[in-house]
Every structure is written in structure tokens, then in C-alpha cells.
Amino acid sequence: DTAVSQTPKYLVTQMGNDKSIKCEQNLGHDTMYWYKQDSKKFLKIMFSYNNKELIINETVPNRFSPKSPDKAHLNLHINSLELGDSAVYFCASSIVEDNEQFFGPGTRLTVL
Amino acid sequence: AQKVTQAQTEISVVEKEDVTLDCVYETRDTTYYLFWYKQPPSGELVFLIRRNSFDEQNEISGRYSWNFQKSTSSFNFTITASQVVDSAVYFCALSSFSGGYNKLIFGAGTRLAVHP
Numbered sequence: 001d002t003a004v005s006q007t008p009k010y011l012v013t014q015m016g017n018d019k020s021i022k023c024e025q026n027l028g029h030d031t032m033y034w035y036k037q038d039s040k041k042f043l044k045i046m047f048s049y050n051n052k053e054l055i056i057n058e059t060v061p062n063r064f065s066p067k068s069p070d071k072a073h074l075n076l077h078i079n080s081l082e083l084g085d086s087a088v089y090f091c092a093s094s095i096v097e098d099n100e101q102f103f104g105p106g107t108r109l110t111v112l
Numbered sequence: 113a114q115k116v117t118q119a120q121t122e123i124s125v126v127e128k129e130d131v132t133l134d135c136v137y138e139t140r141d142t143t144y145y146l147f148w149y150k151q152p153p154s155g156e157l158v159f160l161i162r163r164n165s166f167d168e169q170n171e172i173s174g175r176y177s178w179n180f181q182k183s184t185s186s187f188n189f190t191i192t193a194s195q196v197v198d199s200a201v202y203f204c205a206l207s208s209f210s211g212g213y214n215k216l217i218f219g220a221g222t223r224l225a226v227h228p
Contacts, residue, residue: 031214041151041201043218056215090157099145099207099214103157 003027004104006091012110013081021076021107023091031055031096032074034066037088037106049074050096078109086111114139116206118219125194126227133189133222135204141165144208146180146187147216152200160202163187194226 004025013019025032033056034046048056049068063079078085091104115138125131137146148160161171163180171178175192191198204219 033216041221041223043203043221045215048215088155092157094214096214100147100159100162101216102159103149105156108155 004091004093004102006089006104006107008107009105010108010110012112014112015081015083017081018077018079019081019109020078021089021091021109023074023076023104025072025091025093025102025104027093027102029093029095029102030071031094032068032071033092033094033101034074034076035090035092035103037090039087043090047074047076081109081111083111085109114141114206114208114217116204116217116219118202118204118222120222121220122223122225124225124227127195128193129226130190130192131194131224131226133191133202133204133224135187135189135219137185137187137204137206139206139208141208144206145214147205147207148178148187148189149203149205149218150200151203151221157203160189191224194224196226196228199224199226 007022031050033048035043037043046060047066052068065077068074088106088108090106092101094101117136144165146163150158168180177190179188201221201223203221205216207214207216
């Protein structure tokens, strides 16, 4: 059973387009996250939602808009894609009190 | 400010060698958690261990062991008798629950290459 899933796994698109990445977790966790991993493998948190409420927004350009329709889903919409947005995006979830985060398989976004 | 430093960018060893990956952290919080994650070439992030700041006992899990020393703010990871399948990027991370939420701060990662 997949704990944290992301779709799509690969996304290739042109500059200026709008795209979305979906994330779902079946662990019953309260908190979900988006991380960006750049070409040098550096991992940085972008957003965190707890019970559908935004609790972390790490100075991410407002072209990035997370949306949590329910506790089990956290989607990431990106407007006007730029070359610098090319990266691997990871979704994760955790029970807030437990701190251990489980990661999805990642979505490799390539902007041409 | 919270920070995690993994000074070793890349390590290359021959199979069966022991290898230690260093991790040094900075935080002002008294309650925090330390983690290690593995990222194999396939790209997924695999959780290895979590340690809270009040538990300084070392831990051993098979060929893996972790040494947590608050006095030096270090949480080092040792692989004994390394194998080719251990080749991966290993991340150390720090999290605290200050402000009502937790946030994982990752180190830059150490790429381990184990050669046959």
C-alpha cells in the first residue's frame, strides 16, 4: 500500500505554462508538506499544512499556490513556470506530535 | 537559527569498509529531533532514524549505528561493512516543535559511493 503518493512522477513543460502536482497520503496524518530539491540535491521546505490550514510558507514566490481540499490531499499549483522551477518536488506527511515525516516518491519537473 | 552541516560532500569506499557520515547541528531549542534519511539513486527519500534531544543513547540497527552527542552537537552515522547497496545520498535533518509546528531543516547531504 502506498503511504504518500504523488502524480505525475515526471512533468515536462514549457516556460510560462501553469501546472499542478497532486499529493495524497493514506496514513491518517494531520500535516502535509511540500519540499523542493534542486539540482545540487539541496532539500528545502516550501509549505506545510495542518488540518487543511497553511502553517508554513517559506518565502516561496506567489506563483506557487498550495491547496488542501482535505487532510489527505495537498496539491501544488505553479503559475507562469520559469526555468528555475526545474527541480524535484517532494510531498511529505507527518503526525504533528511525532515529527517523523514520510515522503512521496517525488515529481521531477523540467521547464524548457 | 537552526542549521545542519554535513561537511563531507562525497565519500568513496570499497565494499566491506566501515564509513562514518558526520552531522553537526545548531539550534537554540531544548527540545528537538534529529533524523537521517537515505536517498538511493532511484530518488525516493527513505527514513532511517529519529532521535529526540533527551535521548542520547546510541542506537544500532544491523550494520547501521548512530552516535548522538549533545556536547558537540553531533549526530554521526556509521555503516559497518559497507555494501554496494548502501550507495546513496544521506541527509541529516533537524526539527523542533517551536512555534506550534515542526519544520525539517536538512543538511546538504553526503553522497556515499561504495565500490565492489
